[in-house]
Amino acid sequence: MAESRSFSYKGLFASNSPEPREGAIGKRGKYDFAVAYPDPKSVPLDDIVDALKGALREEGEDLAIYGNQNGYPPLREFIAQKMAKDRDIHVTPDDIIIGDGSGQPIHMICESLVDPGDVVLTEDFVYSGTLSQLRRFHADIRGVACDQDGMLPDALDSAIQRARGEGKAVKFIYTIPIFQNPQGWTMTLERRKEMVRLSQKHGVPILEDDCYVDLRYDGEPVASIHSLDDTGSVMYVGSFSKIIAPGMRLGYMTAPKEILNMARAVKGTSMASHFTSLAVHRYATGSLEGHIDEINDIQRAKRDAMVAALGENFGSSATWSRPQGGLFVWLQMPEEVDLQAIRDRVLDRADVGYQAGPLFAPDGVSGKNCARLCFGYNTPEEIHEGIAKLANAFEEEGVLSG
Ligand SMILES: Cc1ncc(COP(=O)(O)O)c(C=O)c1O
Incomplete structure (x- = not known):
């Protein structure tokens, strides 16, 4: 039917529109190490249903009106308290905007700040x-070079100076400082202080993405970058996706007022779902802390299973991270190996999904010898099986010797 339509939109697209994208969703493997899903069996369905029922009984009629543009006020109150308690970030509920996941706030910040050609600095491999x-x-x-402690301060300093030397505007530094996606490391306190110092020195703000902060399986918490700054140079985003479920589509941002005001203008009249916010608010106030402890026990076992399985199957032929939290291990094979080229064949042959390094590379091509392996979705037993199958498939592809 669509084929026979003759109307053409050619010539109508905005001059700054992005590359068009096909809607096809890629195949998922039985051993799905490709996407950062949390444990599916732990989504607290019954508690969310109860929370939603209670909230609808109390305030369901409010669904008939368009709610607060910044998001459901009691949920913003909860977020403000959580950020103060867990991240030493002290802002009022009016300094928070709730979004459709944290993806929407990130989008709003990009749209608020970035003109074509502006420089944005990120970690050398970063959330796609x-x-x-x-x-x-x-x-x-x-991309700015990183080691296991985060971005290298000297590399960041020179990247800013180099871009400025080229006459470029440097708009912000984007960082995922905890259980970094995809590399798994956590930025040390020292590095955080250095990043804040450089941000203030050069007048380049930081966007701190704390998506995985609650998923800590061992080690000690590290102060948020936001809490180390008293000048307003840090914008901050967080999410309920990895601690309740991505399908809830709720995240949030806080930033200095001028950024929040611009983000609101960019967002227009769209609002995060009031319906979901009711459920998440009622659920979170009673049960979120206990739930996080539970899922962390489950996911710690999965992390351990993946790291052990890699040791058994890859030996000294590769290196991999052992993250203290989050949802992924970063696998590095010898330079000449191309994990991108064999990815689809491995998925067909072994039913194992992974993402190759270039997906996370700012230049879109680096890191072919690297892969991100997510351990959140499958059971520990499946993770053992899946990694063995992955190693087998790599052997068959000639990139791993048996
Ligand atoms: C680092 C990071 N930030 C943000 C997001 C976006 O998550 P959501 O929009 O579901 O909150 C993700 C999702 O995987 C992520 O890994």
Whole structure:
């Protein structure tokens, strides 16, 4: 039917529109190490249903009106308290905007700040969703070298100076400082202080993405970057996706007023779901802390299963991270190996999904010898099986010797 339509939109697209995208959703493997899903069996369905029922009984009629543009006020109150308690971030509920996941706040920040060609600095491999947003606004995305402690301060300093030397505007530094996606490391306190110092020195703000902060399986918490700054140079986003479920689509941002005001203007009249916010608010106030402890026990076992299985099957042929939390292990094979080229064949042959490094590379091509392996979705037994199958498939592809 669609084929026979003759109307053409050619010539109507906005001059700064992004590359069009097909709607096809990629195949998922039985051993799905490709996407950062939390444990599916632990989504607290019964408690969410009860929370929603209670909330609808109390305030369900409010669904008939368009709610507060910043998001459901009691949920913003909860978020403000959680950020103060867990991250030493002290803001009022009016300094918070709730979004459709944290992806929407990230989008709003990119749209508020980025003109085509502006430089945005990120870690050398970084969350692909943010890279897509930045590409959508035609940013000049530059990866900054990292080690296991986070971005290298000297590399960050020179990247800012180099871009400025080229006459470029440097709009912000994007970082995922805890259980970094995809590399798994956590930025040390020292590095955080250095990043804040450089941000203030150069007048380049930081966007701190704390998506995985609650998923800690061992080690000690590290202060938020936001709490180390008293000048307003840090914007902050968080999410309920990995601690309740991505399908709830709720996240949030806080930032200085001028950024919040611009983000609101960019967001227009769209609002995060009031319906979901009611459920999440009622659920979170009573049960979220206990739930986080539970899922962390489950996911710690999965992390351990993946790290052990990699040791058994990859031996000294590769290196991999052992993250203290979050949802992924970063696998590195020898330089000449191309895990991107064999990815689809491995999925067909072994039913194992993973994402190759270039998806996370600002230049879109680096890191072919790397892969992100998510351990949140499958059971520990499946993780053992899946990693063995992955190693087998790599052997068959000639990139791993048996
Ligand atoms: C680092 C990071 N930030 C943000 C997001 C977006 O999550 P959501 O929009 O579901 O809150 C993700 C999702 O995987 C992520 O890994």
